Amino acid sequence: MSDEEGLKELLRKAGYSEKAIDHYIKKRNVGVIEGAEAAESHTGLCGDSMRVYLKIEKGLIIDAKFQAVGCAGAFASGSALTEMVKGKTLKAAESITEQDIARDLEKLPGPKLHCVRLAVDALRKSIASYKELQDSKAKGKCNTR
Numbered sequence: 001m002s003d004e005e006g007l008k009e010l011l012r013k014a015g016y017s018e019k020a021i022d023h024y025i026k027k028r029n030v031g032v033i034e035g036a037e038a039a040e041s042h043t044g045l046c047g048d049s050m051r052v053y054l055k056i057e058k059g060l061i062i063d064a065k066f067q068a069v070g071c072a073g074a075f076a077s078g079s080a081l082t083e084m085v086k087g088k089t090l091k092a093a094e095s096i097t098e099q100d101i102a103r104d105l106e107k108l109p110g111p112k113l114h115c116v117r118l119a120v121d122a123l124r125k126s127i128a129s130y131k132e133l134q135d136s137k138a139k140g141k142c143n144t145r
Contacts (some may be wrong), residue, residue: 008021008025014072015110016072016073016107017107017108019104020080023076023080024076028083029065029066030065030066032065033055033064036065037055037130037133038056038127038130038133040125040126041122044115044117045114046070049118050067050070050077050078052064052065052066052078052082052119052122052126060087060088061090061093064081064086066082071112073109073114077101077105077108077115078119080105081096084096084100094123101119101120
């Protein structure tokens, strides 16, 4: 049995779906977006942390990446989240819920459901930071007239 097959077997026994395992193994969108319009982090109650980077053009998220310090559930959730937000408006991305990510992953072990909350909170912080920056830029333009 290969190392990867052994890991997959452990994750199955722990209660992860095949889709969640795939997200964890492939770790889609892990990394940094240089020059990201938004990049904020959140630390969950369990101590896991996630930072979500967003590349935004004309109100659309054109790229998303994340970094995490955490368990398989955190990486699977971050991977699924970043796939879900690409191509969405900020408003649509803000409406993504824990249930949406959990449904997309199909199954996580019960004790790992807090990981989807971690991903949602990090995303919302990134979007809020972007909006605050845009608002302050708009106010700055108004004050220079």
